[in-house]
Amino acid sequence: MTAVTPATGPGTYNDRVRLGWITAALLAVLTLIEYAVAINVENPLILLLPFVLAKGALIMDFFMHIRKLKTGGDH
Amino acid sequence: MWPLIRGTLSGIVGYMVGALIATLTTTSTFSGEFALVLGFVFGLLGWLFGIGMWNAWGREWVGLTPKTEKAEGWRRYLRFNTDHKVIGAQYLVTMLIVFLLAGLVAMAMRAELASPGQNLFTADVYNKVMSMHGILMIAVAVAGILGAFGNYLVPLMIGADDMAFPRINALGYWMVPPVAIALLAAPLVGSFDAGWTAYPPLSVLNGDGQVLFNVAVIAFGLSSILGGLNIVATVITMRAPGMTWSKLPIFVWAAFAASILSLTVTQFFAASLIMILLDRIAGTTWFGAPGGGTALLYEHVFWFYSHPAVYIMVLPGMGVILEIISHFSRKPLFAYKAVVVSFLSIAGIGSVVWAHHMFTSGMAQNLEGPFMALTEAVSIPTGVIFLAAVGTLWRGKLWFQTPLLLAFFWIFQFLIGGITGVFLADFVTDLSLHDTYFVVAHFHYTIVGGSIFALMAGTFYWFPKVTGRMYNEKLGKIFATWFFVFFQLTFIPLFWVGLNGMNRRVATYQDNLGGVNRFASMMAMIMGLSFVLFVVNLLWSAKFGPVAPANPWNARTLEWQVSSPPPEHNFPSPPSVDGGPYDYGVVGAPTHLREVADPVG
Amino acid sequence: MTTSAEPIQHGAGPSRQRRINQLGLWLFFASETFLFGAFISSRFITSQTSTPEDLNQALALALTIVLLLSSISAYLAETANAHDDHRGFRIYTVATITLGALFLGGVALEWKEALEYFPPGTIYGTAFFSLVGLHAFHVLTGLIALAVILFLGKEGRFGSKDSWPVEGVIKYWHFVDLAWVIIYPTLYLF
Numbered sequence A: 001m002t003a004v005t006p007a008t009g010p011g012t013y014n015d016r017v018r019l020g021w022i023t024a025a026l027l028a029v030l031t032l033i034e035y036a037v038a039i040n041v042e043n044p045l046i047l048l049l050p051f052v053l054a055k056g057a058l059i060m061d062f063f064m065h066i067r068k069l070k071t072g073g074d075h
Numbered sequence B: 001m002w003p004l005i006r007g008t009l010s011g012i013v014g015y016m017v018g019a020l021i022a023t024l025t026t027t028s029t030f031s032g033e034f035a036l037v038l039g040f041v042f043g044l045l046g047w048l049f050g051i052g053m054w055n056a057w058g059r060e061w062v063g064l065t066p067k068t069e070k071a072e073g074w075r076r077y078l079r080f081n082t083d084h085k086v087i088g089a090q091y092l093v094t095m096l097i098v099f100l101l102a103g104l105v106a107m108a109m110r111a112e113l114a115s116p117g118q119n120l121f122t123a124d125v126y127n128k129v130m131s132m133h134g135i136l137m138i139a140v141a142v143a144g145i146l147g148a149f150g151n152y153l154v155p156l157m158i159g160a161d162d163m164a165f166p167r168i169n170a171l172g173y174w175m176v177p178p179v180a181i182a183l184l185a186a187p188l189v190g191s192f193d194a195g196w197t198a199y200p201p202l203s204v205l206n207g208d209g210q211v212l213f214n215v216a217v218i219a220f221g222l223s224s225i226l227g228g229l230n231i232v233a234t235v236i237t238m239r240a241p242g243m244t245w246s247k248l249p250i251f252v253w254a255a256f257a258a259s260i261l262s263l264t265v266t267q268f269f270a271a272s273l274i275m276i277l278l279d280r281i282a283g284t285t286w287f288g289a290p291g292g293g294t295a296l297l298y299e300h301v302f303w304f305y306s307h308p309a310v311y312i313m314v315l316p317g318m319g320v321i322l323e324i325i326s327h328f329s330r331k332p333l334f335a336y337k338a339v340v341v342s343f344l345s346i347a348g349i350g351s352v353v354w355a356h357h358m359f360t361s362g363m364a365q366n367l368e369g370p371f372m373a374l375t376e377a378v379s380i381p382t383g384v385i386f387l388a389a390v391g392t393l394w395r396g397k398l399w400f401q402t403p404l405l406l407a408f409f410w411i412f413q414f415l416i417g418g419i420t421g422v423f424l425a426d427f428v429t430d431l432s433l434h435d436t437y438f439v440v441a442h443f444h445y446t447i448v449g450g451s452i453f454a455l456m457a458g459t460f461y462w463f464p465k466v467t468g469r470m471y472n473e474k475l476g477k478i479f480a481t482w483f484f485v486f487f488q489l490t491f492i493p494l495f496w497v498g499l500n501g502m503n504r505r506v507a508t509y510q511d512n513l514g515g516v517n518r519f520a521s522m523m524a525m526i527m528g529l530s531f532v533l534f535v536v537n538l539l540w541s542a543k544f545g546p547v548a549p550a551n552p553w554n555a556r557t558l559e560w561q562v563s564s565p566p567p568e569h570n571f572p573s574p575p576s577v578d579g580g581p582y583d584y585g586v587v588g589a590p591t592h593l594r595e596v597a598d599p600v601g
Numbered sequence C: 001m002t003t004s005a006e007p008i009q010h011g012a013g014p015s016r017q018r019r020i021n022q023l024g025l026w027l028f029f030a031s032e033t034f035l036f037g038a039f040i041s042s043r044f045i046t047s048q049t050s051t052p053e054d055l056n057q058a059l060a061l062a063l064t065i066v067l068l069l070s071s072i073s074a075y076l077a078e079t080a081n082a083h084d085d086h087r088g089f090r091i092y093t094v095a096t097i098t099l100g101a102l103f104l105g106g107v108a109l110e111w112k113e114a115l116e117y118f119p120p121g122t123i124y125g126t127a128f129f130s131l132v133g134l135h136a137f138h139v140l141t142g143l144i145a146l147a148v149i150l151f152l153g154k155e156g157r158f159g160s161k162d163s164w165p166v167e168g169v170i171k172y173w174h175f176v177d178l179a180w181v182i183i184y185p186t187l188y189l190f
């Protein structure tokens, strides 16, 4: 076997799985806080934007592997 | 012929299935609006799968091996073929046919407008005819150069063997015929009379034909998005070794900039038309004032696409013209880098000027100034294009063949189009010019002058490459001059009647403008006749013209370094690139193509 | 996006094709972003950030969580496939499809209520049904694509040697989730 990292990213299978769960947990926490803020604050638009950005960034980076766009995914 | 028949049959079946589903699940009748929508969607899918998408592609999705159906000669063009050269030729022929058709419709309009009263049509029919002319011509301008030359030439010019996504490319082309059929069939269900812009509230309230217009144009938009995606991906990933960004032929840059636009903003046209469909069929109230909606929203969403769309039309035209000017004046392209920056900034700034179409719409008044300023800012990069064209011609060794002649005409016309645009972009003058024939004349100078003349120029320029035969030079020049002269005689009077208050999109007008309009109508008919020459020249030459050498223009770019027409995968062996594409007369400049494994000549 | 001046070398290796596919998919996402963007900005133009009293916030939060769960299961399916864990790939793909279907069921439930309280003929209902509908349509297409790769991959056809079809579909699934990350506050929270 040559040491080619799978397209999803470096690290062992277990590492990758753990990373996925951590990301999901972060997303869940962010969503719940987002919800709590929205329910309790009048006109929360400005307050919510950071949550949207953070969640979007997490998904694009860890789930969609946007960084792979540069390298093509392998090597 | 078999794939066409198969596609037609499965398209009809698809239509029936879609319409039936709509009839059974909703209150829509079999020819009702929802049935038209679902019928079109299923019919389109049926047609696409029937014509060959199933064999070439769909089989993969269910675990079968895809089948390619080989064919020779003209039959190659009548099937799902992934060769970018075939697709380019398919686009060229299709778009020229649609262009001639829409031109005939325009002749009918000029016949009506030849005298002030109502004569040929009722007011209502006139509006339907006018809408048909508008949308067909817009389609030609959007997909003519980009579809035909973008597909045919981008891979050749960058030294690739095909596009990045050949099957998506074929898919994009084969979506076009159903679009044309749906638009032309709209009169069967009441036609559409809201113009190519389809403003609500009229487009929410008029006949069922509007529904066909909407679904057809959405499908056309999807085709144009897929085409844009393909060109962008191709230019980024498929360039031959040595073909750096700064050695790309200028047409490739132009197609790239236009493709970025069609990839992105086209979705706004789709969105605006979907909103109309939702308002008509699903009972939403985007544009219905009683429910709290506003028709002004439509104008914003629509023009967010449709202003940038004018650059989708004209950027490739600029590319074609600069290409021709450099090759025919035997000089390096003047200010190459500045032109590239200009293309990109036209695309960029052009995306934030849309509200200059809305100065009289009742939009927020404090937006008028900024939109005026931004619009006029686009003139700066546009001016750079002119400078590059003139700077290249300056002291060149001009070789006056038909393409260069058309390029000269292009410069003149696009200049007039651009200058009159400034008066329209100034909101003070636009208050009285809006919706008059001044606007009509302006956009004919920009679109016919900027896009269609470039389409013609490119057709002549690359005709030997595509067909392997030379066109008739004398007939070509007569056609070009004829078209040009009568184009001026038709449209310059229209500036004048516009200034005198003649409204566009109305069958009748003030009595005192009758004489000038009759003149314009006559000139328009003569202009239309010039196309007999064009068609005869091309058809005759494609069959009987003298055999063309590989490089009749002695040009440096890659497409001319392979045989005419090029072999199946373009290059006998993978090419690599050395010198710049336009280093004509530069002492010691290496050739553009570094190595020719199998020289042709 | 490649920024290097030298283009990618010729020679059709699988890695070159993968780069091309990846770029194409991201370009498609860019295009889709404009479609969603048109509807999202139209919501703000017609009805600003207003929301009706009768919005079922609990259901919307539940839908959001379901979609998030489907995201992690999609991620796990992709990772399993990349490490040649074919069983894991099948299990997690089935889980993703189930969660996606659950999401669509939830939307149907939500629409039933919404038709009563804020039908399409109201200005909020207009934005609500259009945006949720547009998104649900994307979920539906994602489910079809997932079903296709599940069916094709049933004999371990993909794995690390031919992982692109799986990655592509899963990326699309994440993109649909990403759209919801913006639509959710747009319609319910702001």
Ligand code: HEM
Pocket (backbone or CB within 6 Å): B197, B310, B311, B313, B314, B356, B357, B375, B376, B378, B379, B382, B417, B418, B419, B420, B421, B422, B423, B424, B425, B426, B430, B433, B434, B435, B439, B442, B443, B446, B447, B450, B451
């Ligand atoms: C310097 C360049 C340009 C400027 C400043 C300009 C400005 C304008 C303005 C302000 C209008 C709106 C007029 C009105 O409805 O009252 C207009 C209309 C139009 N322009 Fe231009 N324009 C320019 C170039 C172009 C180009 C290059 C094209 C196409 C290739 C084009 C195509 C159109 C079209 C199609 C319309 C009419 C749309 C409609 O109402 O149906 N323009 N132009």
Ligand SMILES: [Cu+2]
Pocket (backbone or CB within 6 Å): B306, B307, B310, B353, B354, B356, B357
């Ligand atoms: Cu404009």
